[in-house]
Amino acid sequence: MVKETSSERFRRTLIARGFGCELVELPQSARTAPQAAAAVGCNVAQIAKSLVFRGKVTGRPVLVIASGANRVNEAALAELIAEPVDKADAEFTRHHTGFAIGGIPPTCHVEHLQTFIDADLLQYPEIWAAAGTPHAVFRLSPDDLRKMTDGTVAAIS
Numbered sequence: 001m002v003k004e005t006s007s008e009r010f011r012r013t014l015i016a017r018g019f020g021c022e023l024v025e026l027p028q029s030a031r032t033a034p035q036a037a038a039a040v041g042c043n044v045a046q047i048a049k050s051l052v053f054r055g056k057v058t059g060r061p062v063l064v065i066a067s068g069a070n071r072v073n074e075a076a077l078a079e080l081i082a083e084p085v086d087k088a089d090a091e092f093t094r095h096h097t098g099f100a101i102g103g104i105p106p107t108c109h110v111e112h113l114q115t116f117i118d119a120d121l122l123q124y125p126e127i128w129a130a131a132g133t134p135h136a137v138f139r140l141s142p143d144d145l146r147k148m149t150d151g152t153v154a155a156i157s
Contacts, residue, residue, distance in 0.1 A: 007025070017107075037068060047068030103134045
């Protein structure tokens, strides 16, 4: 029996949740926002990068979906969740999302994560996000992103 890839699992789960999903499998890695933007031919700011943070007090995971052109302001995120944060390591990230860093999609994780969406992503009619691996992406609208993540839009850069 052939094992299902992370991108196939993501696609199947997203479709089961009622969202369309056309994956684009890339021949090269799109682990970073500039790599993804170059691969699909869009502006780096249109890449929705999924970053996991860890609350320093509670240890809870928090997902930030940031524009590829922005750096997350950890102090602003700490204010939003009422505790300081650290960027999560690879093991913590995989445990809470089910995906490896560089391919984390914005949704369909192994557990529901409190999610914040970078307000800068809302200015684009279409954005691109990882689809489970560094070699798979999918196109969506900011409205789709809000619906599929139930995320809170915030100024996080």
